[in-house]
Amino acid sequence: xxxxxxxxxxxxxxxxxxxxxxxxxxxxxxxxxxxxxxxxxxxxxxxxxxxxxxxxxxxxxxxxxxxxxxxxxxxxxxxxxxxxxxxxxxxxxxxxxxxxxxxxxxxxxxxxxxxxxxxxxxxxxxxxxxxxxxxxxxxxxxxxxxxxxxxxxxxxxxxxxxxxxxxxxxxxxxxxxxxxxxxxxxxxxxxxxxxxxxxxxxxxxxxxxxxxxxxxxxxxxxxxxxxxxxxxxxxxxxxxxxxxxxxxxxxxxxxxxxxxxxxxxxxxxxxxxxxxxxxxxxxxxxxxxxxxxxxxxxxxxxxxxxxxxxxxxxxxxxxxxxxxx
Numbered sequence: 001x002x003x004x005x006x007x008x009x010x011x012x013x014x015x016x017x018x019x020x021x022x023x024x025x026x027x028x029x030x031x032x033x034x035x036x037x038x039x040x041x042x043x044x045x046x047x048x049x050x051x052x053x054x055x056x057x058x059x060x061x062x063x064x065x066x067x068x069x070x071x072x073x074x075x076x077x078x079x080x081x082x083x084x085x086x087x088x089x090x091x092x093x094x095x096x097x098x099x100x101x102x103x104x105x106x107x108x109x110x111x112x113x114x115x116x117x118x119x120x121x122x123x124x125x126x127x128x129x130x131x132x133x134x135x136x137x138x139x140x141x142x143x144x145x146x147x148x149x150x151x152x153x154x155x156x157x158x159x160x161x162x163x164x165x166x167x168x169x170x171x172x173x174x175x176x177x178x179x180x181x182x183x184x185x186x187x188x189x190x191x192x193x194x195x196x197x198x199x200x201x202x203x204x205x206x207x208x209x210x211x212x213x214x215x216x217x218x219x220x221x222x223x224x225x226x227x228x229x230x231x232x233x234x235x236x237x238x239x240x241x242x243x244x245x246x247x248x249x250x251x252x253x254x255x256x257x258x259x260x261x262x263x264x265x266x267x268x269x270x271x272x273x274x275x276x277x278x279x280x281x282x283x284x285x286x287x288x289x290x291x292x293x294x295x296x297x298x299x300x301x302x303x304x305x306x307x308x309x310x311x312x313x314x315x316x317x318x319x320x321x322x323x324x325x
Contacts, residue, residue, distance in 0.1 A: 001121040002079060004093045004110055005192050009128030010137045010144040011099035011253035011298055012273035014157040018128060019096060021185060028188045032078055032090040034071075036098050071095075071106060072113045079119050092123070092192070099253060100220060100298070102146045123194050127151035131158045131180070133273055135165035138172070148172045153191060156180040219300045220252075225308050227293040230259040235318040236270075239311045244275045246310070247302055251275075256295030257283070264291060 009015050016035075022028050081087040097103055103125060110122045127147045130137070134156070137144040148154065149172045156164040159180040169178065179186060236258060243251055254272035269281040297307055 002091075002093060002119055003123035003192075003194065004075070004095060004120050005123045006095045006097060006103055006106055006110075006125045007128070008097045008101060008103045008125060008147045008151075009099065009157075010130065010134070010141065010147060012133060012271070013099065013128035013130045015096050015099070015128055018155070018157075018181075018186065018191075019094065022094070022188045022191070025188055028192070030089065030091045032082075032087075032093045033096065034074060034078075034093060035096045036101070071109050072116050075116060075120055093120070094192075100143055102143050103150050104146060107150065123192065124152035125150055126153050126155060126191050127176075128155050128157050129165065129169060130273070131156050131164045132161040132276070135168045138165065138168045145172055151176045153193075154178045155186050155191065158182070221299065221302065221304070223297045223299070223302065223304055223307055225256075225293070225295040225297075225311065227259075227311075230261040230264045231293060231311075231315070232261045232318050235311070235315045236260065238318070239314045240272065240277050242310050242314065243297075243307060244277075246306070247299055249274055250300045250302055251297060252300065253298040254295065256293065257287075258293045258295065259291055267291075270295065 007015055007018065019033060023031060023033070075093065078087070078093070082089060095106065097106060107122065107125065110116060110120065127150070129144075129148065134144070138148065148169055151173055154169060154173065154176050156166075156169075156178065157180075160182055164180050166178065177190075179190070240254075243254070251272070251274055254270065254277075256270040257267040258270050260268055263282075265285075267283045267286050269283060271278040271281075
């Protein structure tokens, strides 16, 4: 049987950071990863994949909103390729859900599909909660609450930025083991240990059958920006400031690979959660050699064309100021 672990958590909780660390550990490198993204431009696979890793991207929308057959087909096709030697052998599958996913339909598919059940077994659900933003997300978004309620293990990320919201977590899930981690660091053996105990499966299955339809916060949307020409670093900084000023808490998540004019050979990894922009990280090379900026914003009631038009205006202003010097 191939164990399947579902890794979930609200937007910006650090799921990709966690997977990077797990896959870099030689003990856990023989893992296959299925990543799903909310939006038009797939990014997470570029942020976590390295040359030795097996990777499958299911970027057709929020995974919990796909027909259950799609997830089953992805897992079964990957297993078929594994058996035939088309892909290297892997010992487990990690399914990283979108930050907007209610995991209930995913678990329902894993636990109920007869074909999957013959070859795959649900190992457990790992839910990440952001210490800085998690309490607000739990209060505001039903997806975040469902992610915690269905967790077998809960990892609080970024505890160096704020106190872990343990009371809010325990109000939703009083029994799941809970740990804190800094920058996504956690013992993979603890995270990926089999769960839940067999005696809990009937109750969990009954809950999933009673509520197997995904729910999303009204007004959420994803906006994609793609640019061929590198961006001046000053333009990127001013654009991020403008977004924070105009969108405020409505900008839930921003991530991207950006070509900066000052260093176009290496992509800058951009992450932002509401008004908090993380320092730029750098990849050694462009994934696939495609040197263009790709940015995805996820927010509430943000006009679709506003971010791109703001970026164009900021670029023009920066270029004009440079020409006047």
